[in-house]
Amino acid sequence: MRSNKKYNVAVVGAGGLVGRTMVKVLEERNFPVNELQLFATERSAGKEINFAGKSYKIKIINRDSFKNIDIALFSAGKQASMEAAPLAVKSNCIVVDNGSYWRMNPDVPLVVPEVNPIAAKEHRGIIANPNCSTIQLVVALKPIQDKFGLKRVVVSTYQSISGAGQKAVDRLLNEIGDETHQSEYKHRIAFNTVFHEFTDDSGFTIEENKMFNEIRKIMSLPELPLAVTCVRLPTLGGHGESVNLETEKASSVKEIRDALQKHDGIKIIDNPSEDDYPTPALAMNTDDVYVGRIRNDTSIQNGFYLWVVSDNLRKGAATNAVQIAELIIKNDYFEFNSFL
Amino acid sequence: MRSNKKYNVAVVGAGGLVGRTMVKVLEERNFPVNELQLFATERSAGKEINFAGKSYKIKIINRDSFKNIDIALFSAGKQASMEAAPLAVKSNCIVVDNGSYWRMNPDVPLVVPEVNPIAAKEHRGIIANPNCSTIQLVVALKPIQDKFGLKRVVVSTYQSISGAGQKAVDRLLNEIGDETHQSEYKHRIAFNTVFHEFTDDSGFTIEENKMFNEIRKIMSLPELPLAVTCVRLPTLGGHGESVNLETEKASSVKEIRDALQKHDGIKIIDNPSEDDYPTPALAMNTDDVYVGRIRNDTSIQNGFYLWVVSDNLRKGAATNAVQIAELIIKNDYFEFNSFL
Numbered sequence: 116m117r118s119n120k121k122y123n124v125a126v127v128g129a130g131g132l133v134g135r136t137m138v139k140v141l142e143e144r145n146f147p148v149n150e151l152q153l154f155a156t157e158r159s160a161g162k163e164i165n166f167a168g169k170s171y172k173i174k175i176i177n178r179d180s181f182k183n184i185d186i187a188l189f190s191a192g193k194q195a196s197m198e199a200a201p202l203a204v205k206s207n208c209i210v211v212d213n214g215s216y217w218r219m220n221p222d223v224p225l226v227v228p229e230v231n232p233i234a235a236k237e238h239r240g241i242i243a244n245p246n247c248s249t250i251q252l253v254v255a256l257k258p259i260q261d262k263f264g265l266k267r268v269v270v271s272t273y274q275s276i277s278g279a280g281q282k283a284v285d286r287l288l289n290e291i292g293d294e295t296h297q298s299e300y301k302h303r304i305a306f307n308t309v310f311h312e313f314t315d316d317s318g319f320t321i322e323e324n325k326m327f328n329e330i331r332k333i334m335s336l337p338e339l340p341l342a343v344t345c346v347r348l349p350t351l352g353g354h355g356e357s358v359n360l361e362t363e364k365a366s367s368v369k370e371i372r373d374a375l376q377k378h379d380g381i382k383i384i385d386n387p388s389e390d391d392y393p394t395p396a397l398a399m400n401t402d403d404v405y406v407g408r409i410r411n412d413t414s415i416q417n418g419f420y421l422w423v424v425s426d427n428l429r430k431g432a433a434t435n436a437v438q439i440a441e442l443i444i445k446n447d448y449f450e451f452n453s454f455l
Numbered sequence: 456m457r458s459n460k461k462y463n464v465a466v467v468g469a470g471g472l473v474g475r476t477m478v479k480v481l482e483e484r485n486f487p488v489n490e491l492q493l494f495a496t497e498r499s500a501g502k503e504i505n506f507a508g509k510s511y512k513i514k515i516i517n518r519d520s521f522k523n524i525d526i527a528l529f530s531a532g533k534q535a536s537m538e539a540a541p542l543a544v545k546s547n548c549i550v551v552d553n554g555s556y557w558r559m560n561p562d563v564p565l566v567v568p569e570v571n572p573i574a575a576k577e578h579r580g581i582i583a584n585p586n587c588s589t590i591q592l593v594v595a596l597k598p599i600q601d602k603f604g605l606k607r608v609v610v611s612t613y614q615s616i617s618g619a620g621q622k623a624v625d626r627l628l629n630e631i632g633d634e635t636h637q638s639e640y641k642h643r644i645a646f647n648t649v650f651h652e653f654t655d656d657s658g659f660t661i662e663e664n665k666m667f668n669e670i671r672k673i674m675s676l677p678e679l680p681l682a683v684t685c686v687r688l689p690t691l692g693g694h695g696e697s698v699n700l701e702t703e704k705a706s707s708v709k710e711i712r713d714a715l716q717k718h719d720g721i722k723i724i725d726n727p728s729e730d731d732y733p734t735p736a737l738a739m740n741t742d743d744v745y746v747g748r749i750r751n752d753t754s755i756q757n758g759f760y761l762w763v764v765s766d767n768l769r770k771g772a773a774t775n776a777v778q779i780a781e782l783i784i785k786n787d788y789f790e791f792n793s794f795l
Contacts, residue, residue, distance in 0.1 A: 269699050273688075291631055301730050302736070307690060307734050307735055308695050316728070342754045342760065349688075353647075359682050388653065390642070394642050394648055396646065414680035
């Protein structure tokens, strides 16, 4: 561990909801930044963003942008992941990419530091940050898998529209104020529930498919029986997940709670008699995964319910990416054999 | 069937969200009303409500209120169900009660006309209207049970705060406008998800327990394995339900869809390639149960997903109650052997 070293860090997509949160989280966690570079698409270029009391101008990426950068955190859309991430890797810069483009690539580790930190070691230039709804679920499932084994997981999500970016949040706020809103969109967001974009023909949404694939990859459980329904809500931040699971080994609510309680990154809030449970509003602007409503599901053997909540822009995106960067510097995972 | 007869009808709790909807639905469906009487608690008494172009004053119930009434629709809280409903029955008036007080009483049929109409025949003065989230689910489950048998059902709800009454809706709208809202309540409703009131010690909410008990009673499946999580959303009307089910017999998405399609009261909206699916906003002010997102759940044998949406104040409450009243007049279920 090079404990006093400082690093040159880039945030790519610094003008977006996740990018701005990445900059904020780097500062909050005292990430050892030597030099910070902010990049974005043309739309955000020129904007100024604050970091550690100093203002930084967002620049457009060019061929030399990553020459001097140690770690680049990407959250800038598919094209940037496809084109700029390899450019960075070729400049010997490690990329932590929040986009979905690289996640299922067998040469790219998909990492949640509380779940599969060791996977980061094998990186070949790019480490992928999982989908928001995946991250909070695997954090909650990991200690249960380790101790009791997972037989089947059924999850229905309650996801903030903030996961669709600033434009979607603006749409929600506009629709709330305008009862007669004649939208160009088929479904209104305000006072409603909507689904993510559908895949071509399976009947599932892209978000649901991400969860199927990513959960199995991160947990190294390629056959895990999983049922997933993803729903978007008119909330400003924080995702909820209603989880039903069956364990392989017999266990009790107390044992499940104990296993969760001991795990890094989990906070249990579960006191029904005091009306204490996690909510999206409570999770916002924090970095933990909250678990509540742990109870027995007697409709099946070894059945349990969980309610899992986390801030989708932080632990579900920016914080997890920064934690991956911390993992890299802590373990000195800088040497890599590029696959590009 | 006494096809030209008109009936004296009372709505008890006519000032509330459901009561007002009952009056509206009676008018819309051309219920054969001879004389209409509106009753309420002291709070709403004196208010005027429109029905078929005439204004009716809401009165306070007295001993003689039901002497001349054939059918009374109740949605006036627990005390009215406990005290005024028996008073009505003793006056030979049939009560359709939207409250939960009588629902699990073995002498009281719990009726959804598309599911168990025949149960109404055995009434002994009171017929109970089920809980909103129960009604829409049993309408969707019934054709599947009939054709393929249900082995297990896992449901997570997305319920409008309007189910908690006008005060909760007002709270939502106030909280939206006031970012710095210092609430007297533990959990804000706006931009958040909350749970219903908890039972004393089970970890389940009262709403969840209602669904467990009522679904089994209505479907005459006392042992049906059921897993239920109920969640309230900041929506103004319409409940969504994410349903996972296993059937006893092998079936396909097409067969499930065909069975649902043929059933009274169900509308299928399920065309992912056109982004067509049911939403709470779409269901509002309609009387159907909408089903979409019918797809195979390959994590288990004979597994299927459904997304079920309905207007909780209409099919989930007022419309179902009026449909029960229609069932009574259509089949001349007026004679009864009171259990009180």
